């Protein structure tokens with residue numbers, strides 16, 4: 001028979017397991033500013049109303065780099081989702097067919113690096129157009145080039161390529177970049193509920209013992 005302390009430990013462990021898997025999402029809505037994002041190969045500005053605008057400088061393919069909030073151990077997001085919204089602001093059609101094309105997310109870390117294109121053929125998602133478009137992909141290692149698990153274990157750089165035309169100065173908008181953690185399975189929530197119920201029962205038992213008058 002298991003002792004009360006070991007049952008209590010099991011209950012605590014099941015609760016802690018859910019707290020770890022229910023990791024908070026990380027996102028950038030650009031409500032008040034660039035939120036630490038920087039640009040390469042294109043000038044970035046914050047647009048009132050809440051998004052990042054990048055204008056190509058033609059020096060090299062333009063991209064944006066995420067701030068410190070996206071660095072470090074992001075292992076909790078493996079199996080989750082990466083997404084962002086984008087728009088072309090000056091009527092320039094996308095023409096890129098080889099990487100790193102618009103929508104390429106590149107994650108680098110001490111344990112490796114990985115990249116994936118969130119747009120174009122095979123993704124069911126078009127290039128940026130005159131209206132805002134939502135782009136997203138699962139953070140499943142099998143769908144990424146490179147070592148996604150290694151990269152997420154200690155992220156040192158996260159970039160998104162916003163270049164969408166090789167020969168023309170395009171201006172693109174970028175918003176709502178998000179890393180979404182795995183949502184716990186219903187069975188995990190049930191296990192957590194059982195753990196919390198057990199902790200409650202143990203607490204009530206202790207309280208009842210404490211309030212019972214001792215037999216003299």
Ligand SMILES: [Ca+2]
Pocket residue numbers: 028029030031049050051175176
């Ligand atoms: Ca926004």
Ligand SMILES: [Ca+2]
Pocket residue numbers: 056058163164165166167168169170
């Ligand atoms: Ca260009």
